[in-house]
Amino acid sequence: MAETTQPTCTPTGVLPLPLPALGMLSDAHRRGARCAWCSAQLTADEAVDAGERPAEDGGHLFPRGCRRCAGVAAYRLLQQHAPACDVCKVSAACPTAVAAVRLIREGGL
Numbered sequence: 001m002a003e004t005t006q007p008t009c010t011p012t013g014v015l016p017l018p019l020p021a022l023g024m025l026s027d028a029h030r031r032g033a034r035c036a037w038c039s040a041q042l043t044a045d046e047a048v049d050a051g052e053r054p055a056e057d058g059g060h061l062f063p064r065g066c067r068r069c070a071g072v073a074a075y076r077l078l079q080q081h082a083p084a085c086d087v088c089k090v091s092a093a094c095p096t097a098v099a100a101v102r103l104i105r106e107g108g109l
């Protein structure tokens, strides 16, 4: 029997959601002022953290999205994640899957 201790999930609960191509993202997208997917102006209230990540220029991206787009992205992430995740295969308590399902619900999908 195989022990699986692969750290596939971040402990912060923030999912690094799949983004559009980085070249498509403006400054406002990169600092989270606008939705990374649909470019809607975001208020602190509705913004969903899409996961900080390194930028191609050595800086950092702080992408955010509106609830609906983040829900769609989380759905896509879950579709890719679940078949490849050893935790999801044996349990419904995978933190990545739990976080994705929460975002999908919040997006009203």
Ligand SMILES: [Zn+2]
Pocket: 035, 036, 037, 038, 039, 040, 065, 066, 067, 068, 069, 070
């Ligand atoms: Zn959006």
Ligand SMILES: [Zn+2]
Pocket: 081, 082, 085, 086, 087, 088, 094, 095, 096, 097
């Ligand atoms: Zn998983």
